[in-house]
Amino acid sequence: MATVTQNQARRGRGVVLDDHLPVDHRLRRVYRSGAGLMGAFLIMFGILGLIDRIGFFSTSGGMVMGLGGNGALSVASLLVGGLLLAGAVIGGNTASTVNITLGVAFLAAGFAGLAVLDTRFNVFAFHLQNVFFSFVTGLLLMTFGMYGRVSGSLPHDNPYWRSRHPRG
Template sequence: MAHTPVNHPLRPLYRALSFLVGAYLVAFGVIGLIQTSGESFTGASDVRVLGQGSNMLWSIIALAVGAIVLATAALGRNLDVEANKYLGWAVLVIGSYELATSRTDANFFGFTIATVVATYLVGLALITAGLYLKVAPQSQVGAPRQVREGRPA
């Protein structure tokens, strides 16, 4: 994308944000697996993990997504850009589905409204980090915005 910033000066901050989101998802997944070990695999349950509703399926998915985010954030090399963008959108789609089905039998992730809000925040944080983490050699960066717009640098 032409409008995606490359070598953004706040890249370390966004990488730290990516690490924090991944660590949160891993912690949520591990605690969720422990607390939902005797519960049903899918469907709404009364189990609360870090103040959110969860079940075994959502705990496994959160753990897997968090592990991927942590691994790609540690590797860098623009793998984290793609992983954060696609996983962020996937998490937003799951959150939207669960918002639409929160009080029905189709709520097979066991979400509550607090879980939907947290899921949206996680998805948006991943997308935002993915937009600002791209790196490239200085020769491929292009002119700064001021120069492209004809203003003095």
């Protein structure tokens, strides 16, 4: 039987996101601040939504900070805000990965919310403002997470370029 190379062994493990990324670099503040600001906003929205005592699965919901919502959306906002704040506290590549992942989730939630507007399946009581908020938040989180990490022409002093080209 042939010897398994290191690359073949790695392929068997599945996707590994952060193996090639530098652990500590100057862009960590961008990742942390983006996650922290969005997390704090979502936690504030969730707390105000729970204080308002809107029905938990009410499809009409109520307005909180200019956005439609209900108890379920408030709890979901608290959970996601907590994840973002945890990413901000941990920092570095974890904050970047959390930002990117939740950014994609916010975009998906925006499309899902748009699909169920004014139907009985609108369990988070989304309004059009929520859809726009989800799209903008998703794009901002993805931008914060990908800043300096994803580009076709990274400068040679970028820590991601250096980690991918150790002899360059």
